[in-house]
Amino acid sequence: IPLVEAESPKPEETAEKGGEEAGQKGETEKEGGSSNVVLTFEKTILGETIKRELETEAGNGKESKMPDDTEQIWDNIKMTVTKLHGQWNDLEPMLVEKKVFPEAISNFEEALDSLTISITEHDYFGTLTAANELTGRLSKIMPPFADNPLPVATDLKYHLRKILLDVASADYNGAQESLNYMKEQNHTVTGSLQEGEKKAEALRTSLDNLQDALNERNPGLINIKAAIVMEELAGIIKDQQ
Structure with missing residues (x-):
């Protein structure tokens, strides 16, 4: 399941009353009691990382391009999640038959509902x-249908994206x-591959x-280095397909 991507709000849509600059790191907008992180990466937090993921897994050398129109992006996302609900309706009985842990099934369904909201x-x-x-929960229901290291690689992709999302909200x-978790799982995800040590x-x-970029606490540099990690993980997944 690909992680959906959307454009960040325009500055005039995110600025707080009082004329504070919307682009400042860590700034939040409070409206109607809710709090939204004002995004600081160009276009999207995960843009470059997702682009590397899609291009590496496709392997056709074509550059991935997202729609420029915000409404079109949201319409595409809504259609995707509607299809996911239909696919989940077909998949859930198969998971029960395969004796996947009930908690893993319910956790995935809760994540899908949360995404829809x-x-x-x-x-x-x-x-x-x-x-x-949702992609993190996906890795927990994959084992009956996929050989290692695919579930582990999917889990690591989830943690890589989580790093970028945490950085965007200053949760270093x-x-x-x-x-740390990704480092611990390095050999788990590469051990069964040809030239496993080289890939590891x-x-x-x-x-x-x-890690060096994270130590610097530089979001732009972290974004670039994370995209390279994603390229390595996507290559590992492609080798298993």
Whole structure:
């Protein structure tokens, strides 16, 4: 399930009353009691990372391009989540038959419902977060249908996106926890591959570079290094297909 992507709000749509600059890091907009993180990456938090993921897994050398019109993006997202509900309706009985843990099934369904609500409300940051949570829950129901290391690689992609989302909300401790987990799982995801040690070293190097960027607390640099890690993970998944 691809993580959906949407454009960030325009500055005039996110600025607080009083003329405070909308682009400042960590600034929030409070309206009707809700709080939304004002996004600081160009166009989207996950844009470059998702682009690398799609291009590497497709392997056709074509550049991925997202629609420019915000309403078109939301319409596409709504159609996608509607299809997901239909697919989930078909998949759920199969998961029960395969004796997947009931908690994993209910957690996925809850994440899908949460994503649907965020999309309905046009909640940009909530949609990105909920969509990523859905991919994280996906890795927990994959084992009966996919050989290792696919479920682990899917889980690592979830944690990589979570790093970017945590950084966007200035939660560097949460980002570090996800990165620590990814480092621990390096050999798990590469051990069964041909040239596994070579791929493990490439992934380890990209994770170390991401760690350096995280230490600098530079969102732009973190975004670039995360995209390289995603390229490595997407390549591992492609090798298994």
